[in-house]
Amino acid sequence: MIGHLTGKIITIKPTLILLDVNGVGYEIRISINTFERISGKESISLFIYTNVKEDSITLFGFYSEVEKDMFELLITINGVGPKSALSLLSGISTDDLKQAIVTNNVERMIAVPGIGRKTAERLILELKNKVRDIKDEGIISTKPSLQKEAVIALTTLGYNLISSEKVVNKILSELPDCSLEELIKRSLKELNR
The missing domain is CATH 1.10.150.20 (5' to 3' exonuclease, C-terminal subdomain)
Structure with missing residues (x-):
């Protein structure tokens, strides 16, 4: 069983990373929370859960x-x-x-x-x-962040994480009460300029 991996990120998506560990690439499923914590880093360590089925082995990675x-x-x-x-x-x-x-x-x-x-x-x-x-991580929010959801949607569409965050934060500062749909539409317009 694989319990922990440390390596260099080859590719990263909101729910999947390819991690190079000493020349071997591991495809690891991750949560959005883990994605947010490892985005922008070159090398990382993840705690791993190995799921073994008859026809497949799937790795799930966690930041904490x-x-x-x-x-x-x-x-x-x-x-x-x-x-x-x-x-x-x-x-x-x-x-x-x-x-x-x-x-x-x-x-x-x-x-x-x-x-x-x-x-x-x-x-x-x-x-x-x-x-x-289960221990506390010290991260409690009152509701899913509108900013977080919009950034995830934009990165899933292929936009750069940092650019998406900047645009979403700018729009939220101008229109703090806008809906998720409106926020994404305005962000797409801004990113496509």
Whole structure:
């Protein structure tokens, strides 16, 4: 089992990186939270969860051991596979997720794409006592960041991360109450000038 990798980033996308470790390229699935923490770096260290199936081996990488612990806890729940767990960790920070589970905040969890009410309720029911053992990372937000969502959308479309952040921040300073859709449209216009 691979538990940790340190290497040089060859390519990076919001949910996938190719990491060169001593001449061997590892394709690793990552959460958006991990992507944000490693963007702009040349070499990184990731905690790895190795998922072995009959027909494939998939590596999931995490910037912090706390995020990996939460991922491993999530996949113990019936109906939550590695992809769903990674999606959940992409839409909400580990501390935020822990808080949502402890406070029975179903609404916060279903705000994450791909997580339905039944899954959220099952997670709360089965993890309420277990999640207390997971350390805090010190990152709690009240809602998913509009800025974060817009930047992710733009980088997924192929725009540069730094340019996207600058444009999104500029537009948000001018129009702090705009919707995500409007923010992305205005950002695209600005980036295509």
